[in-house]
Amino acid sequence: MDLTFSSEDLAFRDEVRAFIAANLSPETRRKVEEGRALDKADVVDWQRTLNTRGWATPSWPASAGGPGWSAVQRYIFMDELYAACAPEPLSFNVSMIGPVLIQYGNDDQKARFLNATANLDVWWAQGFSEPGAGSDLAALSTTAVRDGDHYVVNGQKLWQGMAQRADWMFTLVRTDPTAPKKQGGISFLLVDLKSPGVTIRPIITIDGRHEVNEVFLEDVRVPVSDRIGEENQGWTYAKYLLSNERTGIARIGMTRRVLARVETVLAAADSGWSDAESARFVHEARVIHADLRALEITQLRVLAAQQAGQADPRSSILKIKGVELRQAASELLLRATGPAGYAFVYEGDGEAPSEAASNYFTLRAASIYGGASEVQKNIIASSVLGL
DSSP: OOOOOOHHHHHHHHHHHHHHHHHSOHHHHHHHHTTOOOOHHHHHHHHHHHHHTTOSOTTSOGGGTSOOOOHHHHHHHHHHHHHTTOOOOOHIIIIIIHHHHHHHOOHHHHHHHHHHHHTTSSOEEEEOOBTTBSSSGGGOOOEEEEETTEEEEEEEEEOOTTGGGOSEEEEEEESOTTOSSGGGGEEEEEEETTSTTEEEEEEEOTTSOEEEEEEEEEEEEEEGGGEESSTTOHHHHHHHHHHHHHHHTTOHHHHHHHHHHHHHHHHSTTOOOOHHHHHHHHHHHHHHHHHHHHHHHHHHHHHHHOOTTOOOTTHHHHHHHHHHHHHHHHHHHHHHHGGGGGOEEEETTEEEEOHHHHHHHHHHGGGTTTSOHHHHHHHIIIIISOO
């Protein structure tokens, strides 16, 4: 595969680079560079800035309000965001529910939600995992019972990223408990989180941050018109969504940014490392860089072959290897930072781990979200290798 960018691609890269430099606020850039949590306003303001340029939804076709970019342009755009320490477009909106609405939503749902989703007028949360259904997602037990023009939904969802900021949640529910296969009785609903019966409770993670939640649904009435596609076909739509999520989860540019941070730490006059010790860290960083290059080739191949409406099982490769490399880079940064990396600092109203430790702790969960790595290996074995 020819990975040499054309003159048009290079011109596009320069255009993206110039736009980011001219429009990204120094404060937001600093937060991203230092691995600090972004406020809701930081995320919303930046996505709306991108949307004014038509760039908030890089993977969407022009017919749905997106830029209609090629796979190479999408890759360049995301790589430039990471390199410039700019926030990526909110994945719940852009990479998850957006493509599902485009592919499977009806005309009314597209009219109601697509523009609002792109501009972050609506912030979405993902309601998939449950206390007894995480990696085995099809084991979910949240029920939706038809009552006229509504479903009555009861159950609990777990690990909802940023649900405390969200307006709506896309979720999987069981509408046919008697289906021969558990995947066959699942439907895909859109739930207004302001509905009576919805309770959101925070979960504070090991890095001291409030990024995930549990959501309780008690007799929540959801209009049938807020169901995506056909009843009991939600598993098909969920697979498509997860394929898009796993394609973007490699985050090669983000890993490169962590490695660049390692180089900055080692170059500091007060790093405390001898030349031999620094050389060892540099060697480890170069090994990760080499693996990133191989992953980059694989990601471009997957993106180039993607077809609308079809889940690509090769995205599981990107998920597994991308997460492993991000975790390796975060561990390297933590070790290179030395004792200071394990110290706690004051952030906001409380105590939080240092940048290096927070990044390391946060990425421990990356082996699970987007589908546990063990499950992804089974997908690769059966669907890619044909074993």
